Amino acid sequence: MQNGLSLPCLDPHTLTGFWLHDDPSGFQRWLKNANGTFWVTGKPASGKSTLMKYLAEHECTLKFLPNCNSAKWLVIYFYFDFRAGSSTANSIDGLLKALMHQMVRQNQSISDFIHDDPVGEDLLTEETSVSHDDLIELIVRATHVADANICVFLDGLDEYSGSYMDLETLTQRLSNEADMLLCLASREEPELQLYLKSCPKLRMQDHNSITIREYVEEAIHGITQLSSDIEELVDYIVTYSEGVILWACFAAQELRESLFRVDPLELTYERLTTFPNDLENVYEGILARLVTTIRWKLL
Numbered sequence: 287m288q289n290g291l292s293l294p295c296l297d298p299h300t301l302t303g304f305w306l307h308d309d310p311s312g313f314q315r316w317l318k319n320a321n322g323t324f325w326v327t328g329k330p331a332s333g334k335s336t337l338m339k340y341l342a343e344h345e346c347t348l349k350f351l352p353n354c355n356s357a358k359w360l361v362i363y364f365y366f367d368f369r370a371g372s373s374t375a376n377s378i379d380g381l382l383k384a385l386m387h388q389m390v391r392q393n394q395s396i397s398d399f400i401h402d403d404p405v406g407e408d409l410l411t412e413e414t415s416v417s418h419d420d421l422i423e424l425i426v427r428a429t430h431v432a433d434a435n436i437c438v439f440l441d442g443l444d445e446y447s448g449s450y451m452d453l454e455t456l457t458q459r460l461s462n463e464a465d466m467l468l469c470l471a472s473r474e475e476p477e478l479q480l481y482l483k484s485c486p487k488l489r490m491q492d493h494n495s496i497t498i499r500e501y502v503e504e505a506i507h508g509i510t511q512l513s514s515d516i517e518e519l520v521d522y523i524v525t526y527s528e529g530v531i532l533w534a535c536f537a538a539q540e541l542r543e544s545l546f547r548v549d550p551l552e553l554t555y556e557r558l559t560t561f562p563n564d565l566e567n568v569y570e571g572i573l574a575r576l577v578t579t580i581r582w583k584l585l
Contacts, residue, residue, distance in 0.1 A: 311488035317350040320435070323461055325482045326471040328490030331532035333497075334471045335365065335441055337490065341469065342439040351437060351467075359435045360392045366442035376447050378456055382421045385438065389428060396432045400424070422459055429464045436466045443472035450477040491529020498534040499524050505538040509545045519551075522558055537561055 316324045328334050341347050342363035351359045364384045367375045374380035386406075390397045400406035405416055405424055416424075429436060438460065446453055460466045470485075472478050502520050503512065510516055519541055527534035540561060544554040 311493060312486050313488055314350055316486050317347065317437075318352055320352050320437075320467050323457065323468040323470060323482070323485045325485045325487035326469065326490065327474050327478075327482075327487055329528070329530050330473060331530050332490035332494060333531045334473075334490055338365075338439050338441040338469070338471045339363065347437070351435070357433050357435050358393075359437055360389060362388045362436060362438045364438070364440055366440075366446045368442070368445035368447070376445065378418055378448065378452060379421075381440070381456075382418065382425065386421070386425055386428070389425070389432075389436070393432050393434045396428045396434070399428050399431050403427075418456075422456070422463075426459075426464045429466070436464070437469070438466050439469045439471075441471040443470055443478055444475045445472075450475075450481070454481045494527075494529040494531055494534075495524055498527055498529075498531060501531075502534065502538040502541070505542050506545055509542065515551050516545075519555060519558060522555070526563065533563075 313324060313326075316322075326334055326338060342361055347361060348359055362385055364381050365375075366381070369376075374383070386400065390400050403424060405420060406428075440457070443450075443453060457468055457470065461468055470482065474489075499520060502523050506512075506516070506520075512520075523534055523537045523541065527537065537558060540557060541554065544557060549557075
């Protein structure tokens with residue numbers, strides 16, 4: 287059994303049921319049509335990155351992609367990481383190089399083409415720097431000679447440190463000139479909404495209620511019976527999480543601890559209703575509780 291301070295873990299596989307089966311988001315349909323750009327959006331901590339990583343790695347993605355001209359699909363993944371500042375991991379330069387390296391690794395004809403190209407060989411050996419335009423042109427030419435289709439999962443657009451206009455130009459070129467299928471993920475930032483508004487999209491918080499309910503019920507399983515009173519507490523967490531999975535995880539831990547202590551249900555409900563509704567205040571509460579616990583242990 288978990289101790290009082292440990293947080294429950296969420297299996298990323300549970301985040302994908304909605305598109306693998308009923309497909310209310312239209313994502314499965316978009317994959318099958320293999321056309322244009324799809325936008326995965328949602329609130330912070332609603333599971334966007336977990337889902338994007340899963341989709342980029344799971345075999346079902348390849349299953350739903352069509353057999354276009356008998357060519358195989360290459361699935362590429364890149365994440366703009368705000369912690370990297372303006373370095374390679376959070377730049378267009380880093381994205382393009384990661385894109386090229388993954389294409390080379392997955393497809394022999396692309397690998398041969400890049401190695402035979404002077405610009406490509408220099409890039410692979412990192413002996414020289416190349417402009418973004420030249421690098422894009424190289425990638426476009428490589429896709430035209432390859433017997434392959436390419437699906438790119440590009441995560442964390444809202445964490446990119448540069449101009450969103452540059453991102454728009456880049457993604458349009460990759461889609462139109464390289465004929466790449468793009469799945470983009472970000473928060474609903476106004477500038478991103480402006481250029482992605484016409485794309486089919488999935489709002490994570492609209493699809494997380496079943497996942498959150500199952501998670502909360504699993505978190506308290508074995509501690510108490512799922513009575514009508516307990517069900518009301520679970521309902522409260524599902525409703526007031528507003529699809530934010532991380533908030534639901536913390537609230538579920540609060541419920542778990544209260545039930546484990548056999549607190550009165552009225553007190554448990556009061557704790558949940560006064561639980562902070564934003565993650566920053568949740569973190570502050572957790573840190574305060576850790577400090578209190580550490581001080582108690584040192585006495």
